[in-house]
Amino acid sequence: MRTFEVFLKRPGKDEFRHVGSMQAPDPEMAQVLARDSYCRRGEGDQMWLVDRSDVVEVDQEVLATTTDLAHRTNDGSAVAARRKQLRAEGAS
Amino acid sequence: MTRTWSDLDDFQAFIDGGGMVEPNDDMPAPYRDEVFRFIEFHANSELMGGLTERDWIPRAPGVRLKQIFLAKTQDEIGHAHLLYQVAADMGLKTRTEMLEQLFDGRSRFHNVFHYQAVTWADQIAIAYLVDAAAFASQRAVFAECTYGPYKRVLKRIVSEEGFHMRHGEEMLLRLAEGTDTQRSMFQDALTRWWWPAVQLFGPDSDPNDPLLRWKIKSQTNETLRHAYIQKYVPLLQSYGFEIPDDNLRFDAEAEDGKGAWLTTDIDWEPLKATMRQGGPDSRRRISTAAANYADTAWVRSALEPKPVAA
Ligand SMILES: [Fe+2]
Ligand SMILES: [Fe+2]
Numbered sequence: 001m002r003t004f005e006v007f008l009k010r011p012g013k014d015e016f017r018h019v020g021s022m023q024a025p026d027p028e029m030a031q032v033l034a035r036d037s038y039c040r041r042g043e044g045d046q047m048w049l050v051d052r053s054d055v056v057e058v059d060q061e062v063l064a065t066t067t068d069l070a071h072r073t074n075d076g077s078a079v080a081a082r083r084k085q086l087r088a089e090g091a092s
Numbered sequence: 093m094t095r096t097w098s099d100l101d102d103f104q105a106f107i108d109g110g111g112m113v114e115p116n117d118d119m120p121a122p123y124r125d126e127v128f129r130f131i132e133f134h135a136n137s138e139l140m141g142g143l144t145e146r147d148w149i150p151r152a153p154g155v156r157l158k159q160i161f162l163a164k165t166q167d168e169i170g171h172a173h174l175l176y177q178v179a180a181d182m183g184l185k186t187r188t189e190m191l192e193q194l195f196d197g198r199s200r201f202h203n204v205f206h207y208q209a210v211t212w213a214d215q216i217a218i219a220y221l222v223d224a225a226a227f228a229s230q231r232a233v234f235a236e237c238t239y240g241p242y243k244r245v246l247k248r249i250v251s252e253e254g255f256h257m258r259h260g261e262e263m264l265l266r267l268a269e270g271t272d273t274q275r276s277m278f279q280d281a282l283t284r285w286w287w288p289a290v291q292l293f294g295p296d297s298d299p300n301d302p303l304l305r306w307k308i309k310s311q312t313n314e315t316l317r318h319a320y321i322q323k324y325v326p327l328l329q330s331y332g333f334e335i336p337d338d339n340l341r342f343d344a345e346a347e348d349g350k351g352a353w354l355t356t357d358i359d360w361e362p363l364k365a366t367m368r369q370g371g372p373d374s375r376r377r378i379s380t381a382a383a384n385y386a387d388t389a390w391v392r393s394a395l396e397p398k399p400v401a402a
Protein backbone atom coordinates (compact mmCIF):
# COMPACT_ATOMS: atom_id res chain seq x y z
CA MET A 1 0.00 0.00 0.00
CA ARG A 2 1.11 3.55 -0.70
CA THR A 3 0.16 6.57 1.38
CA PHE A 4 -1.03 9.67 -0.44
CA GLU A 5 -1.39 13.20 0.86
CA VAL A 6 -4.64 14.74 -0.36
CA PHE A 7 -4.96 18.38 -1.43
CA LEU A 8 -8.34 19.76 -2.35
CA LYS A 9 -9.29 23.02 -4.02
CA ARG A 10 -12.77 24.36 -3.52
CA PRO A 11 -14.50 25.89 -6.53
CA GLY A 12 -13.67 29.60 -6.85
CA LYS A 13 -10.69 31.56 -5.66
CA ASP A 14 -9.60 29.43 -2.69
CA GLU A 15 -6.12 27.94 -2.74
CA PHE A 16 -5.34 24.23 -2.62
CA ARG A 17 -5.45 22.92 0.93
CA HIS A 18 -4.14 19.80 2.60
CA VAL A 19 -7.20 17.90 3.79
CA GLY A 20 -5.72 14.59 4.95
CA SER A 21 -4.02 11.36 3.97
CA MET A 22 -5.10 7.97 2.69
CA GLN A 23 -3.80 4.65 1.51
CA ALA A 24 -4.20 3.10 -1.92
CA PRO A 25 -2.37 0.44 -3.90
CA ASP A 26 -1.71 2.66 -6.92
CA PRO A 27 -2.47 6.15 -8.31
CA GLU A 28 -5.45 4.92 -10.32
CA MET A 29 -7.21 3.36 -7.34
CA ALA A 30 -6.12 6.32 -5.22
CA GLN A 31 -8.24 8.65 -7.34
CA VAL A 32 -11.43 6.67 -6.73
CA LEU A 33 -10.77 6.22 -3.02
CA ALA A 34 -9.81 9.88 -2.57
CA ARG A 35 -13.06 10.97 -4.16
CA ASP A 36 -15.04 8.66 -1.87
CA SER A 37 -13.14 9.75 1.24
CA TYR A 38 -12.75 13.47 0.66
CA CYS A 39 -15.18 14.67 -1.98
CA ARG A 40 -18.58 13.08 -1.51
CA ARG A 41 -20.48 16.38 -1.61
CA GLY A 42 -18.61 18.35 -4.25
CA GLU A 43 -16.26 19.86 -1.64
CA GLY A 44 -13.72 20.50 -4.38
CA ASP A 45 -13.43 20.74 -8.13
CA GLN A 46 -9.72 19.96 -8.25
CA MET A 47 -7.65 17.49 -6.28
CA TRP A 48 -3.94 16.65 -6.03
CA LEU A 49 -2.68 13.37 -4.66
CA VAL A 50 0.99 13.31 -3.69
CA ASP A 51 2.76 10.11 -2.76
CA ARG A 52 3.99 10.71 0.78
CA SER A 53 7.43 9.37 -0.07
CA ASP A 54 7.80 12.22 -2.59
CA VAL A 55 7.15 14.97 -0.02
CA VAL A 56 10.31 16.82 0.95
CA GLU A 57 10.02 18.23 4.43
CA VAL A 58 12.26 21.27 4.70
CA ASP A 59 14.77 21.11 7.51
CA GLN A 60 14.14 23.44 10.47
CA GLU A 61 17.69 24.76 10.21
CA VAL A 62 17.14 25.80 6.62
CA LEU A 63 13.95 27.63 7.55
CA ALA A 64 15.44 29.21 10.67
CA THR A 65 17.73 31.51 8.65
CA THR A 66 14.81 33.51 7.30
CA THR A 67 13.47 34.72 10.66
CA ASP A 68 16.05 37.43 11.49
CA LEU A 69 16.11 39.28 8.18
CA ALA A 70 14.30 42.45 9.25
CA HIS A 71 15.45 44.35 6.13
CA ARG A 72 13.18 42.14 4.02
CA THR A 73 10.06 43.62 5.57
CA ASN A 74 8.96 47.14 6.42
CA ASP A 75 6.20 47.97 8.89
CA GLY A 76 5.84 51.53 7.57
CA SER A 77 6.28 53.09 11.03
CA ALA A 78 8.61 55.95 9.93
CA VAL A 79 6.17 57.20 7.32
CA ALA A 80 3.23 56.72 9.68
CA ALA A 81 4.99 58.85 12.33
CA ARG A 82 5.50 61.65 9.81
CA ARG A 83 1.81 61.55 8.80
CA LYS A 84 0.76 61.60 12.42
CA GLN A 85 2.96 64.62 13.04
CA LEU A 86 1.50 66.46 10.03
CA ARG A 87 -2.04 65.74 11.24
CA ALA A 88 -1.17 67.07 14.68
CA GLU A 89 0.28 70.26 13.20
CA GLY A 90 -2.77 70.74 10.93
CA ALA A 91 -5.10 70.42 13.89
CA SER A 92 -3.36 73.03 16.02
CA MET B 93 16.56 18.29 11.73
CA THR B 94 12.96 17.96 12.95
CA ARG B 95 11.26 20.26 15.43
CA THR B 96 11.99 19.31 18.98
CA TRP B 97 11.38 20.64 22.52
CA SER B 98 13.79 20.52 25.43
CA ASP B 99 11.19 19.47 28.00
CA LEU B 100 7.45 19.53 28.76
CA ASP B 101 7.59 23.18 29.88
CA ASP B 102 9.19 24.19 26.62
CA PHE B 103 6.51 22.21 24.78
CA GLN B 104 3.75 23.84 26.87
CA ALA B 105 5.09 27.29 25.96
CA PHE B 106 4.89 26.29 22.31
CA ILE B 107 1.27 25.12 22.76
CA ASP B 108 0.31 28.24 24.72
CA GLY B 109 1.82 30.39 21.99
CA GLY B 110 -0.63 28.90 19.49
CA GLY B 111 1.69 26.17 18.18
CA MET B 112 0.47 23.27 16.08
CA VAL B 113 2.10 19.84 16.23
CA GLU B 114 2.74 17.87 13.03
CA PRO B 115 3.46 14.14 12.64
CA ASN B 116 7.18 14.45 11.91
CA ASP B 117 7.82 16.60 14.98
CA ASP B 118 9.73 15.08 17.85
CA MET B 119 6.71 15.55 20.15
CA PRO B 120 6.95 14.61 23.85
CA ALA B 121 6.01 10.97 24.45
CA PRO B 122 3.13 11.78 26.86
CA TYR B 123 1.55 14.05 24.21
CA ARG B 124 1.89 11.36 21.56
CA ASP B 125 0.37 8.72 23.88
CA GLU B 126 -2.57 10.80 25.08
CA VAL B 127 -3.48 12.27 21.71
CA PHE B 128 -3.17 8.87 20.05
CA ARG B 129 -5.48 7.29 22.65
CA PHE B 130 -8.03 10.04 22.17
CA ILE B 131 -8.02 9.75 18.36
CA GLU B 132 -8.17 5.94 18.51
CA PHE B 133 -11.22 6.19 20.80
CA HIS B 134 -12.81 8.65 18.39
CA ALA B 135 -12.06 6.41 15.38
CA ASN B 136 -13.50 3.33 17.13
CA SER B 137 -16.64 5.29 18.00
CA GLU B 138 -17.17 6.42 14.41
CA LEU B 139 -16.82 2.87 13.15
CA MET B 140 -19.19 1.42 15.77
CA GLY B 141 -21.64 4.30 15.09
CA GLY B 142 -21.51 3.66 11.35
CA LEU B 143 -22.37 0.02 11.87
CA THR B 144 -25.42 1.04 13.94
CA GLU B 145 -26.62 3.23 11.09
CA ARG B 146 -26.07 0.36 8.68
CA ASP B 147 -28.32 -1.94 10.74
CA TRP B 148 -31.23 0.39 9.97
CA ILE B 149 -30.85 0.83 6.20
CA PRO B 150 -33.17 -2.11 5.37
CA ARG B 151 -35.69 -1.05 8.02
CA ALA B 152 -35.79 2.69 7.31
CA PRO B 153 -39.30 3.58 6.11
CA GLY B 154 -39.25 4.79 2.51
CA VAL B 155 -36.63 5.44 -0.14
CA ARG B 156 -35.54 8.90 1.04
CA LEU B 157 -34.78 7.70 4.56
CA LYS B 158 -32.96 4.67 3.19
CA GLN B 159 -30.82 7.00 1.09
CA ILE B 160 -30.17 9.20 4.11
CA PHE B 161 -29.09 6.22 6.19
CA LEU B 162 -26.89 4.91 3.39
CA ALA B 163 -25.17 8.29 3.17
CA LYS B 164 -24.85 8.56 6.95
CA THR B 165 -23.34 5.09 7.11
CA GLN B 166 -20.83 6.06 4.45
CA ASP B 167 -20.03 9.29 6.32
CA GLU B 168 -19.46 7.54 9.66
CA ILE B 169 -17.31 4.79 8.16
CA GLY B 170 -15.51 7.56 6.27
CA HIS B 171 -14.88 9.41 9.55
CA ALA B 172 -13.41 6.24 11.03
CA HIS B 173 -11.30 5.79 7.92
CA LEU B 174 -9.79 9.30 8.15
CA LEU B 175 -9.20 9.02 11.89
CA TYR B 176 -7.53 5.59 11.74
CA GLN B 177 -5.13 7.05 9.17
CA VAL B 178 -4.29 9.98 11.46
CA ALA B 179 -3.91 7.65 14.46
CA ALA B 180 -1.77 5.10 12.56
CA ASP B 181 0.54 7.91 11.39
CA MET B 182 1.38 8.61 15.04
CA GLY B 183 3.38 5.40 14.91
CA LEU B 184 2.09 3.66 18.04
CA LYS B 185 -0.25 1.07 16.50
CA THR B 186 -1.05 0.11 12.93
CA ARG B 187 -4.59 0.38 11.63
CA THR B 188 -4.84 -3.42 11.64
CA GLU B 189 -3.75 -3.60 15.28
CA MET B 190 -6.34 -0.98 16.27
CA LEU B 191 -9.11 -2.85 14.44
CA GLU B 192 -8.14 -6.25 15.80
CA GLN B 193 -8.06 -4.92 19.36
CA LEU B 194 -11.46 -3.31 18.87
CA PHE B 195 -12.98 -6.57 17.63
CA ASP B 196 -11.31 -8.52 20.45
CA GLY B 197 -13.13 -6.27 22.93
CA ARG B 198 -9.84 -4.75 24.16
CA SER B 199 -10.52 -1.17 23.02
CA ARG B 200 -12.91 1.50 24.12
CA PHE B 201 -15.55 3.41 22.20
CA HIS B 202 -18.38 5.82 23.04
CA ASN B 203 -20.92 4.63 25.63
CA VAL B 204 -23.88 5.24 23.30
CA PHE B 205 -22.80 2.43 20.98
CA HIS B 206 -23.13 -0.10 23.80
CA TYR B 207 -26.93 0.15 23.85
CA GLN B 208 -29.56 -1.45 21.70
CA ALA B 209 -31.71 0.54 19.28
CA VAL B 210 -35.04 -1.18 19.91
CA THR B 211 -37.35 0.55 17.43
CA TRP B 212 -37.07 2.98 14.53
CA ALA B 213 -37.79 5.74 17.03
CA ASP B 214 -34.60 4.78 18.88
CA GLN B 215 -32.69 5.36 15.69
CA ILE B 216 -34.27 8.80 15.45
CA ALA B 217 -33.41 9.51 19.08
CA ILE B 218 -29.83 8.55 18.20
CA ALA B 219 -29.84 10.75 15.10
CA TYR B 220 -31.28 13.65 17.08
CA LEU B 221 -29.57 13.33 20.46
CA VAL B 222 -26.39 11.36 19.87
CA ASP B 223 -25.30 13.03 16.64
CA ALA B 224 -25.90 16.40 18.32
CA ALA B 225 -23.80 15.39 21.33
CA ALA B 226 -21.06 14.09 19.04
CA PHE B 227 -21.26 17.31 17.02
CA ALA B 228 -20.90 19.46 20.16
CA SER B 229 -17.96 17.52 21.54
CA GLN B 230 -16.14 17.30 18.20
CA ARG B 231 -16.64 20.98 17.52
CA ALA B 232 -15.08 21.74 20.91
CA VAL B 233 -12.04 19.68 19.90
CA PHE B 234 -11.84 21.33 16.49
CA ALA B 235 -11.96 24.79 18.10
CA GLU B 236 -8.37 24.50 19.37
CA CYS B 237 -6.87 21.13 18.44
CA THR B 238 -3.10 21.44 18.47
CA TYR B 239 -2.50 18.27 16.45
CA GLY B 240 -2.51 19.38 12.80
CA PRO B 241 -3.65 16.20 11.00
CA TYR B 242 -6.49 15.70 13.50
CA LYS B 243 -7.65 19.29 13.11
CA ARG B 244 -7.68 19.00 9.32
CA VAL B 245 -9.85 15.88 9.24
CA LEU B 246 -12.09 17.19 12.03
CA LYS B 247 -13.03 20.08 9.80
CA ARG B 248 -14.62 17.65 7.39
CA ILE B 249 -16.08 15.40 10.11
CA VAL B 250 -17.73 18.28 11.97
CA SER B 251 -19.32 19.66 8.81
CA GLU B 252 -20.80 16.24 7.98
CA GLU B 253 -21.99 15.77 11.54
CA GLY B 254 -23.94 19.01 10.99
CA PHE B 255 -25.88 17.35 8.16
CA HIS B 256 -26.62 14.35 10.39
CA MET B 257 -27.91 16.61 13.09
CA ARG B 258 -30.27 18.38 10.73
CA HIS B 259 -31.53 15.07 9.36
CA GLY B 260 -32.12 14.05 12.97
CA GLU B 261 -34.11 17.19 13.72
CA GLU B 262 -36.26 16.70 10.64
CA MET B 263 -36.97 13.07 11.51
CA LEU B 264 -37.93 14.09 15.03
CA LEU B 265 -40.24 16.76 13.65
CA ARG B 266 -42.01 14.14 11.50
CA LEU B 267 -42.61 11.86 14.48
CA ALA B 268 -43.64 14.73 16.75
CA GLU B 269 -46.26 15.78 14.20
CA GLY B 270 -47.32 12.19 13.63
CA THR B 271 -49.84 9.82 15.20
CA ASP B 272 -50.17 9.06 18.90
CA THR B 273 -48.38 5.76 18.29
CA GLN B 274 -45.46 7.58 16.69
CA ARG B 275 -45.31 10.07 19.54
CA SER B 276 -45.35 7.39 22.17
CA MET B 277 -42.70 5.44 20.27
CA PHE B 278 -40.46 8.47 20.41
CA GLN B 279 -41.22 9.10 24.06
CA ASP B 280 -40.13 5.54 24.88
CA ALA B 281 -36.97 5.97 22.83
CA LEU B 282 -36.21 9.28 24.53
CA THR B 283 -36.60 7.60 27.91
CA ARG B 284 -34.01 5.02 26.85
CA TRP B 285 -31.56 7.44 25.18
CA TRP B 286 -31.61 10.64 27.20
CA TRP B 287 -29.12 9.57 29.86
CA PRO B 288 -26.73 7.74 27.54
CA ALA B 289 -26.63 10.87 25.33
CA VAL B 290 -25.98 13.18 28.31
CA GLN B 291 -23.31 10.78 29.60
CA LEU B 292 -21.50 10.80 26.25
CA PHE B 293 -19.72 13.95 27.45
CA GLY B 294 -18.26 12.00 30.36
CA PRO B 295 -17.99 12.79 34.07
CA ASP B 296 -16.50 16.12 35.21
CA SER B 297 -13.04 16.68 33.77
CA ASP B 298 -9.98 16.24 35.93
CA PRO B 299 -8.67 19.82 36.30
CA ASN B 300 -5.23 18.43 35.39
CA ASP B 301 -6.48 16.67 32.27
CA PRO B 302 -3.45 16.89 29.95
CA LEU B 303 -5.76 17.03 26.92
CA LEU B 304 -7.09 20.37 28.20
CA ARG B 305 -3.59 21.62 28.95
CA TRP B 306 -2.36 20.62 25.50
CA LYS B 307 -5.44 22.14 23.86
CA ILE B 308 -6.85 19.03 22.27
CA LYS B 309 -10.00 19.65 24.28
CA SER B 310 -11.04 23.31 24.43
CA GLN B 311 -13.69 22.87 27.11
CA THR B 312 -14.30 20.67 30.11
CA ASN B 313 -16.73 17.76 29.91
CA GLU B 314 -19.05 19.45 32.41
CA THR B 315 -19.19 22.70 30.41
CA LEU B 316 -20.20 20.85 27.26
CA ARG B 317 -22.67 18.63 29.09
CA HIS B 318 -24.28 21.61 30.79
CA ALA B 319 -24.64 23.51 27.50
CA TYR B 320 -26.17 20.44 25.87
CA ILE B 321 -28.77 20.07 28.63
CA GLN B 322 -29.66 23.77 28.42
CA LYS B 323 -30.30 23.43 24.72
CA TYR B 324 -32.06 20.06 24.48
CA VAL B 325 -34.36 20.12 27.51
CA PRO B 326 -36.46 23.03 26.18
CA LEU B 327 -36.28 21.77 22.59
CA LEU B 328 -37.63 18.34 23.47
CA GLN B 329 -40.26 19.85 25.75
CA SER B 330 -41.34 22.18 22.94
CA TYR B 331 -42.21 19.10 20.89
CA GLY B 332 -44.27 17.88 23.85
CA PHE B 333 -41.90 15.18 25.05
CA GLU B 334 -40.93 14.46 28.62
CA ILE B 335 -37.34 14.27 29.88
CA PRO B 336 -36.92 11.13 32.02
CA ASP B 337 -35.71 12.98 35.12
CA ASP B 338 -38.00 13.43 38.15
CA ASN B 339 -35.71 16.04 39.67
CA LEU B 340 -35.35 18.17 36.57
CA ARG B 341 -36.12 21.80 37.33
CA PHE B 342 -35.48 25.25 35.98
CA ASP B 343 -33.73 27.46 38.47
CA ALA B 344 -34.42 31.05 37.44
CA GLU B 345 -31.83 32.36 39.92
CA ALA B 346 -28.98 30.24 38.57
CA GLU B 347 -26.10 31.75 36.64
CA ASP B 348 -26.64 35.34 37.78
CA GLY B 349 -30.32 35.35 37.00
CA LYS B 350 -29.91 33.91 33.50
CA GLY B 351 -31.50 30.72 34.77
CA ALA B 352 -30.48 27.13 34.12
CA TRP B 353 -31.90 23.64 33.88
CA LEU B 354 -30.67 21.51 36.75
CA THR B 355 -30.79 17.74 36.58
CA THR B 356 -30.69 15.01 39.14
CA ASP B 357 -27.19 13.85 40.17
CA ILE B 358 -25.95 11.68 37.35
CA ASP B 359 -25.28 8.03 38.07
CA TRP B 360 -22.06 7.27 36.20
CA GLU B 361 -22.16 3.51 36.77
CA PRO B 362 -23.80 2.77 33.36
CA LEU B 363 -21.04 4.74 31.60
CA LYS B 364 -18.31 2.92 33.51
CA ALA B 365 -19.92 -0.41 32.60
CA THR B 366 -19.75 0.44 28.90
CA MET B 367 -16.04 1.24 29.24
CA ARG B 368 -15.57 -2.35 30.47
CA GLN B 369 -17.62 -3.67 27.51
CA GLY B 370 -20.36 -4.43 30.05
CA GLY B 371 -23.12 -2.35 28.46
CA PRO B 372 -26.51 -3.88 27.62
CA ASP B 373 -25.57 -4.48 23.97
CA SER B 374 -21.75 -4.42 24.07
CA ARG B 375 -21.24 -8.06 23.27
CA ARG B 376 -23.53 -8.14 20.24
CA ARG B 377 -22.18 -4.85 18.90
CA ILE B 378 -18.58 -5.99 19.06
CA SER B 379 -19.29 -9.40 17.54
CA THR B 380 -21.32 -7.79 14.72
CA ALA B 381 -18.42 -5.45 14.02
CA ALA B 382 -15.94 -8.33 14.03
CA ALA B 383 -18.17 -10.35 11.67
CA ASN B 384 -18.42 -7.37 9.34
CA TYR B 385 -14.64 -7.03 9.30
CA ALA B 386 -14.28 -10.72 8.43
CA ASP B 387 -16.95 -10.46 5.71
CA THR B 388 -15.11 -7.58 4.04
CA ALA B 389 -11.67 -9.26 4.00
CA TRP B 390 -12.04 -9.74 0.24
CA VAL B 391 -12.10 -5.96 -0.28
CA ARG B 392 -8.81 -5.54 1.55
CA SER B 393 -7.23 -8.37 -0.34
CA ALA B 394 -8.51 -6.98 -3.67
CA LEU B 395 -6.77 -3.70 -2.81
CA GLU B 396 -3.40 -5.33 -2.15
CA PRO B 397 -1.00 -4.32 -4.90
CA LYS B 398 -0.67 -7.20 -7.34
CA PRO B 399 2.70 -8.27 -8.73
CA VAL B 400 3.10 -6.97 -12.28
CA ALA B 401 3.03 -9.77 -14.85
CA ALA B 402 6.31 -10.19 -16.71
FE1 LIG C 1 -19.30 10.80 12.59
FE1 LIG D 1 -22.96 11.34 12.64
